[in-house]
Amino acid sequence: MTTKGLEGVVAAESSISSIIDGVLTYRGIHIDDLAENASFEEVIYLLWYGKLPNKAELDQLKRDLAVNAHIPDELIEHLRLMPKTVHPMAVLRTAVSALSLYDDEADQMDKEANLRKAVRLQAKIGTIVAAFARLREGKDPVAPRKDLSYAANFLYMLKGTEPEEIQEKAFNKALVLHADHEFNASTFTARVTVATLSDIYSGITSAIGALKGPLHGGANERVMAMLEEIGEVDKAEAYILDKLANKEKIMGFGHRVYKNGDPRAKHLREMSRQLTQLTGEPKWFEISVKIDEVVQREKGLLPNVDFYSASVYHSLGISRDLFTPIFAVARTSGWVAHILEQYDNNRLIRPRAEYVGPQKQAYVPLEQR
Ligand SMILES: CC(=O)SCCNC(=O)CCNC(=O)[C@H](O)C(C)(C)COP(=O)(O)OP(=O)(O)OC[C@H]1O[C@@H](n2cnc3c(N)ncnc32)[C@H](O)[C@@H]1OP(=O)(O)O
Numbered sequence: 533m534t535t536k537g538l539e540g541v542v543a544a545e546s547s548i549s550s551i552i553d554g555v556l557t558y559r560g561i562h563i564d565d566l567a568e569n570a571s572f573e574e575v576i577y578l579l580w581y582g583k584l585p586n587k588a589e590l591d592q593l594k595r596d597l598a599v600n601a602h603i604p605d606e607l608i609e610h611l612r613l614m615p616k617t618v619h620p621m622a623v624l625r626t627a628v629s630a631l632s633l634y635d636d637e638a639d640q641m642d643k644e645a646n647l648r649k650a651v652r653l654q655a656k657i658g659t660i661v662a663a664f665a666r667l668r669e670g671k672d673p674v675a676p677r678k679d680l681s682y683a684a685n686f687l688y689m690l691k692g693t694e695p696e697e698i699q700e701k702a703f704n705k706a707l708v709l710h711a712d713h714e715f716n717a718s719t720f721t722a723r724v725t726v727a728t729l730s731d732i733y734s735g736i737t738s739a740i741g742a743l744k745g746p747l748h749g750g751a752n753e754r755v756m757a758m759l760e761e762i763g764e765v766d767k768a769e770a771y772i773l774d775k776l777a778n779k780e781k782i783m784g785f786g787h788r789v790y791k792n793g794d795p796r797a798k799h800l801r802e803m804s805r806q807l808t809q810l811t812g813e814p815k816w817f818e819i820s821v822k823i824d825e826v827v828q829r830e831k832g833l834l835p836n837v838d839f840y841s842a843s844v845y846h847s848l849g850i851s852r853d854l855f856t857p858i859f860a861v862a863r864t865s866g867w868v869a870h871i872l873e874q875y876d877n878n879r880l881i882r883p884r885a886e887y888v889g890p891q892k893q894a895y896v897p898l899e900q901r
């Protein structure tokens with residue numbers, strides 16, 4: 533017996549995040565609590581070390597992230613030479629792989645070296661996304677600042693100006709909400725890769741590839757494309773009904789695990805409401821709410837993390853093809869935690885397939901085919 537898509541299959545034990553009866557926790561702390569109160573840096577520490585940091589531990593992690601946020605000049609040149617029109621997720625996949633070439637410890641496998649690489653990767657991944665976003669517009673990258681939070685620094689490197697406090701807070705919350713999610717497809721991919729005892733860069737590169745697809749992280753960008761295509765609230769209902777009649781999936785709805793709603797969506801919905809008002813473009817929230825109503829009514833499906841995050845990022849002035857790379861920036865914290873957990877109690881991940889192909893076939897020489 534096989535289970536298509538491994539639905540409901542428990543593949544390993546983990547003590548990083550849990551989804552029990554629709555409640556999401558990181559290391560046992562409720563996601564609502566973290567979303568309201570935690571900085572992304574605290575969440576990184578929590579995921580990697582299994583406890584909230586004290587002040588000294590948090591200050592140290594912040595310092596480590598800040599001093600490691602620059603990327604090698606060679607990588608900037610590489611990014612400069614990349615075609616300007618390619619998808620930033622493809623760029624990120626290549627750039628993270630390339631980053632390993634400039635890390636002397638890339639293949640060193642002890643725990644301390646892995647933690648040092650984790651800090652470097654987490655610190656640099658945001659810089660890579662921001663640098664390419666500017667380079668493709670013919671602008672120079674903005675060097676990271678040591679005095680800003682992870683969230684503020686990312687927005688600063690992207691735009692060249694410091695974000696308003698409300699923007700920093702919203703972006704921080706989005707990072708916290710996207711940080712980890714049990715055995716989602718990209719995390720599982722990372723674990724499969726490193727379970728061969730391959731290195732952390734290979735794990736993250738594989739995970740980025742898995743996150744890119746529209747059934748996973750790639751949905752957030754497509755949600756924004758849909759909102760833009762709809763354009764006005766009055767057109768939303770007919771647009772969705774037409775898609776459903778054509779048996780098309782509505783991006784940002786449904787979930788393999790949550791059948792009664794994604795607990796992250798309400799936070800993003802409220803952020804979307806506030807930010808779209810602030811930017812004077814409430815229509816993105818209003819169209820989203822209308823879609824939400826129609827999809828629930830017609831299909832009984834609820835929004836996932838990718839739905840309201842689209843209008844949140846748009847309201848922060850971020851191009852829609854950067855939405856999934858930003859998801860990768862946040863999820864690197866979770867990917868790393870899972871990679872470290874996998875190394876700590878490793879066994880090769882190698883399931884079986886049920887063979888359903890032809891049997892007892894003879895080899896036919898080429899000239900007889
Ligand atoms: C961060 C994240 O990865 S969150 C997920 C992001 N992805 C998306 O938003 C893409 C849209 N959603 C989907 O494709 C799915 O809901 C997934 C991939 C998230 C979950 O997939 P699965 O658990 O495999 O559910 P599956 O695709 O089998 O759907 C079950 C039924 O609901 C329908 N359905 C599920 N999601 C949707 C949707 N978004 N729109 C319309 N119908 C849907 C399917 O067509 C299927 O109907 P059927 O039984 O009549 O064939």
Ligand SMILES: O=C([O-])CC(=O)C(=O)O
Nearest residue numbers: 712713715716717788837
């Ligand atoms: O868990 C999943 O399948 C997808 C998801 O919501 C995530 O990765 O955040």
